[in-house]
Amino acid sequence: MKKYFLLAMLFCGFCRMACAQDDHQNHTALSAGPEISFPSRSQFNFGYGGSLKFETPVAQNVGLSLTGAYTEMIYKGVAFAGGTKPSPAGFVPLKAGVVYYAGGARLEGEVGSVLEQQEINGVKQNLFTFSLGPSFLIPLADSKQQFINVGLRYESWSKNTLRMIGIRVAYHLNFKSQD
Structure with missing residues (x-):
């Protein structure tokens, strides 16, 4: 629980850094980064x-x-059959969502599918997913096109098969203005 509190405090700090900028709204953008x-x-x-994210204003x-x-x-790190820990499990989340811009902060909700890359417990399936959470754009220097996108989200896969908190830090590039 302490680590989630610390993450929330760090996230609030990023919010304060991003609050002054509104200029990123109404731009088509592409962002990519680790999670x-x-x-x-x-x-x-x-x-x-x-992840790679495409975004366009509507x-x-x-x-x-x-x-x-x-x-x-x-x-x-628990004992599995044969006494060895299995290799990491790979997943491909594919989602579509809605982003609401509120000053320097953003709120995003997404739904989609998660494709399992190998069998888990003898089954390989596609899982339904939804996620919800805020993010912030922190400008790089004095740029109105280049940002660091810092996001925090709650995500759930297929009727609580997996629930998690996710953190995303991505390079965000605005490339088209909507006038």
Whole structure:
């Protein structure tokens, strides 16, 4: 619980750094970066990977997003059949979402599918996913096109098969202005 409190405090600090800038709204953008996940009540200890996100505005303060990612989940250090810990489990989350811009902060909700890359417990399946959380754009120097996108999200896969807190730090590039 202490680590989640610390993460929340760090996230609030990023919020304060990003609050002054509103200029990033109403731009089509592409972002890419690493992610780390902290599952709760799961056979996995943590996860890591990367994601690519496309975002385009559709109304004042509202945008749509498409996200593709790859995530590896690391099993907890418990004894498995044969006494060896299995290799990390690979997943490909594919999601679509809505982004609401609120000053320097953003709130995003996404839904989609997670494709398992290998069998887990003798089954390989596609999982439904949803996620919700805030993010912030921190400008790089005096740029109105280049940012660091720092995001925190709650994510759930298929009726609580896996619940986690995710952190994403990505390079964010605005490349089209909507006037």
